[in-house]
Amino acid sequence: xxxxxxxxxxxxxxxxxxxxxxxxxxxxxxxxxxxxxxxxxxxxxxxxxxxxxxxxxxxxxxxxxxxxxxxxxxxxxxxxxxxxxxxxxxxxxxxxxxxxxxxxxxxxxxxxxxxxxxxxxxxxxxxxxxxxxxxxxxxxxxxxxxxxxxxxxxxxxxxxxxxxxxxxxxxxxxxxxxxxxxxxxxxxxxxxxxxxxxxxxxxxxxxxxxxxxxxxxxxxxxxxxxxxxxxxxxxxxxxxxxxxxxxxxxxxxxxxxxxxxxxxxxxxxxxxxxxxxxxxxxxxxxxxxxxxxxxxxxxxxxxxxxxxxxxxxxxxxxxxxxxxxxxxxxxxxxxxxxxxxxxxxxxxxxxxxxxxxxxxxxxxxxxxxxxxxxxxxxxxxxxxxxxxxxxxxxxxxxxxxxxxxxx
Amino acid sequence: xxxxxxxxxxxxxxxxxxxxxxxxxxxxxxxxxxxxxxxxxxxxxxxxxxxxxxxxxxxxxxxxxxxxxxxxxxxxxxxxxxxxxxxxxxxxxxxxxxxxxxxxxxxxxxxxxxxxxxxxxxxxxxxxxxxxxxxxxxxxxxxxxxxxxxxxxxxxxxxxxxxxxxxxxxxxxxxxxxxxxxxxxxxxxxxxxxxxxxxxxxxxxxxxxxxxxxxxxxxxxxxxxxx
Numbered sequence: 001x002x003x004x005x006x007x008x009x010x011x012x013x014x015x016x017x018x019x020x021x022x023x024x025x026x027x028x029x030x031x032x033x034x035x036x037x038x039x040x041x042x043x044x045x046x047x048x049x050x051x052x053x054x055x056x057x058x059x060x061x062x063x064x065x066x067x068x069x070x071x072x073x074x075x076x077x078x079x080x081x082x083x084x085x086x087x088x089x090x091x092x093x094x095x096x097x098x099x100x101x102x103x104x105x106x107x108x109x110x111x112x113x114x115x116x117x118x119x120x121x122x123x124x125x126x127x128x129x130x131x132x133x134x135x136x137x138x139x140x141x142x143x144x145x146x147x148x149x150x151x152x153x154x155x156x157x158x159x160x161x162x163x164x165x166x167x168x169x170x171x172x173x174x175x176x177x178x179x180x181x182x183x184x185x186x187x188x189x190x191x192x193x194x195x196x197x198x199x200x201x202x203x204x205x206x207x208x209x210x211x212x213x214x215x216x217x218x219x220x221x222x223x224x225x226x227x228x229x230x231x232x233x234x235x236x237x238x239x240x241x242x243x244x245x246x247x248x249x250x251x252x253x254x255x256x257x258x259x260x261x262x263x264x265x266x267x268x269x270x271x272x273x274x275x276x277x278x279x280x281x282x283x284x285x286x287x288x289x290x291x292x293x294x295x296x297x298x299x300x301x302x303x304x305x306x307x308x309x310x311x312x313x314x315x316x317x318x319x320x321x322x323x324x325x326x327x328x329x330x331x332x333x334x335x336x337x338x339x340x341x342x343x344x345x346x347x348x349x350x351x352x353x354x355x356x357x358x359x360x361x362x363x364x365x366x367x368x369x370x371x372x373x374x375x376x377x378x379x380x381x382x383x384x385x386x387x388x389x390x391x392x393x394x395x396x397x398x399x400x401x402x403x404x405x406x407x
Numbered sequence: 408x409x410x411x412x413x414x415x416x417x418x419x420x421x422x423x424x425x426x427x428x429x430x431x432x433x434x435x436x437x438x439x440x441x442x443x444x445x446x447x448x449x450x451x452x453x454x455x456x457x458x459x460x461x462x463x464x465x466x467x468x469x470x471x472x473x474x475x476x477x478x479x480x481x482x483x484x485x486x487x488x489x490x491x492x493x494x495x496x497x498x499x500x501x502x503x504x505x506x507x508x509x510x511x512x513x514x515x516x517x518x519x520x521x522x523x524x525x526x527x528x529x530x531x532x533x534x535x536x537x538x539x540x541x542x543x544x545x546x547x548x549x550x551x552x553x554x555x556x557x558x559x560x561x562x563x564x565x566x567x568x569x570x571x572x573x574x575x576x577x578x579x580x581x582x583x584x585x586x587x588x589x590x591x592x593x594x595x596x597x598x599x600x601x602x603x604x605x606x607x608x609x610x611x612x613x614x615x616x617x618x619x620x621x622x623x624x625x626x627x628x629x630x631x632x633x634x
Contacts, residue, residue, distance in 0.1 A: 001511065001518050008506035298502040301463060302563070303491025303519050305484050401463040404498075 002308070006315035009288070016284045017320060023280035024324025025331060028380050031270045032332025032373050033366075037339055038266055040366035042259050047225050051125035054251040055094075055219030056227030057235045059084075060244045064216070065251065070100050071171050073208065077215035080239050084220055087238035091222055091231070094121040095215040097204050101168035103148070103197055105156035112152070114168060114197045116204030116215075125221065128185050128198065135160035135183025143203040145182035149193030153184045160184065166197070168207040175207040270376070278383035281320050285313055285391035296395050297403020306396035313395050317388020321381040329377045339366035410570050410603060411437035411460055416469035417626075418455050429455040431626035432469065437571065437605055442597045444617035445607045451623040453607035457573045460605070461494050462486035474570050491519050495564030497574035497606070501556040503548040503563070509535060509555075510544035513562045520567060534562040538592055554585030561592060565602050574606035578613055590616055 010017040061072040081093045097116035119138040123129045167176040208214045236245045343365035418430040430452045458464040462478045471478040513531035538558040578586040596602045622630040
């Protein structure tokens with residue numbers, strides 16, 4: 001009967017109850033939608049970053065991770081990559097060579113970061129291949145080609161088919177080689193469009209003549225977004241000692257720290273939003289307490305214990321919270337659906353810095369973070385119950401005789 | 408057998424700077440099966456007396472004993488339990504729970520006592536029929552007339568077969584026909600069910616049917632007439 005009374009008490013003040021539940025529902029809807037979007041965006045972004053700038057596991061020269069010294073290179077990288085492939089045929093293994101240098105045309109010269117990649121393998125994981133504005137992607141059988149950003153092309157005053165000279169420095173030795181511009185890309189970020197150069201690995205390796213088959217990293221990638229935990233051990237066993245073998249979390253700590261900070265910031269904001277919504281419930285129950293003082297006194301006069309009065313008010317808070325949370329969950333789910341199916345393409349407003357120097361997919365999609373959705377929904381119900389605690393305790397402290405005097 | 412014993416009860420209230428002495432050493436004993444009217448002018452202490460007996464309030468000094476239990480030394484929860492198990496209340500303004508039907512209002516105290524749904528249902532139906540509300544069990548207070556609401560209040564008060572029913576001016580808001588019916592109903596309950604009634608009133612018609620009339624003046628019993 002307590003439940004029946006609580007329910008009917010809420011129904012007899014429909015506007016107040018609707019507003020209180022609505023505040024919970026609105027807050028929860030917003031939280032669920034943004035949580036799902038944030039999680040989806042991070043999953044895609046981390047996948048892009050992990051695949052394009054490292055791998056689920058990466059093999060590097062000892063000390064490279066700490067110093068980022070481009071002179072620290074893995075030698076005999078092809079043989080090492082083959083060992084990894086042989087040990088685990090299901091993984092994709094690719095090599096990259098990053099050098100600092102200059103690119104020059106007859107009109108200008110610019111300091112750039114030069115990246116040597118295995119053309120076909122890289123095309124599969126790099127978003128740059130989808131952002132070509134002119135020409136075509138690197139081809140394995142045309143080694144002397146480079147891809148440059150549209151801004152860099154403008155500064156050098158070159159177009160597809162023009163020749164440029166790339167100069168790289170390794171251990172103090174300067175090497176220069178002519179290349180032909182195979183294509184230009186536009187990522188939308190000034191830094192990447194002005195200073196990022198892609199060339200085929202084999203050609204770039206010729207600019208490091210003192211080392212045999214050098215690479216900055218050997219990236220090991222799996223089909224799934226999350227690599228199995230034993231992958232690092234398998235790669236370590238295949239390549240042996242003498243190299244650093246790192247998971248993506250170890251190789252790209254900044255990006256994962258950024259994810260954690262971003263989610264932590266959102267968590268505080270959302271918790272605050274939830275608390276604000278629960279204040280609506282507190283308000284409704286306090287109003288109800290003032291409006292029903294005589295009635296609550298009468299319940300006590302009939303023999304209801306103070307704990308019974310507390311239970312009644314808290315049941316009302318619980319019902320308000322449940323109604324709001326159910327509605328919020330349904331709305332949050334409904335609004336998430338189009339973001340999961342179709343996503344949001346922010347290409348038209350892309351001015352943000354690339355993450356870890358990687359061009360990102362501009363189509364962001366949400367995911368259903370079921371665990372968080374249920375947690376936030378439960379959190380809102382809990383907040384509603386907590387918000388009802390104070391009015392309920394106040395009601396429990398009322399003296400029947402005083403209540404009966406009130407009008 | 409005395410079911411209520413009041414010895415030298417005083418009750419003082421602070422009203423701003425002033426101390427109001429609502430009861431000034433009142434002595435009263437109520438026996439089982441009595442049908443007693445308390446009368447007296449406004450401010451004579453009638454409602455305060457009912458509140459002390461009902462455990463809604465505690466005396467400033469003196470003793471109030473109901474069914475052998477001293478009310479003044481009880482905790483708030485113990486006083487709630489006393490009301491639940493031993494006392495029925497009828498108020499001037501009915502004070503039914505607006506969101507519950509006549510049946511549910513009547514069942515309410517039985518629910519607090521932990522009675523089973525079946526027992527509650529049959530007892531409420533029986534009592535509502537006894538007070539002339541058969542067929543109106545599903546109506547909420549807003550769908551009943553003043554007299555019908557007061558009948559539900561009587562049904563609720565006697566549903567648990569309490570030791571005593573305290574009624575604070577139960578006929579004040581009723582027309583003469585309804586009033587006569589209610590008085591008849593309370594008398595019938597007193598005679599047939601043995602329910603003890605103690606009610607405060609100014610109403611001469613109610614006083615006429617009372618078998619004992621206690622008059623209060625300035626917080627004390629001034630006359631106590633048994634008929």
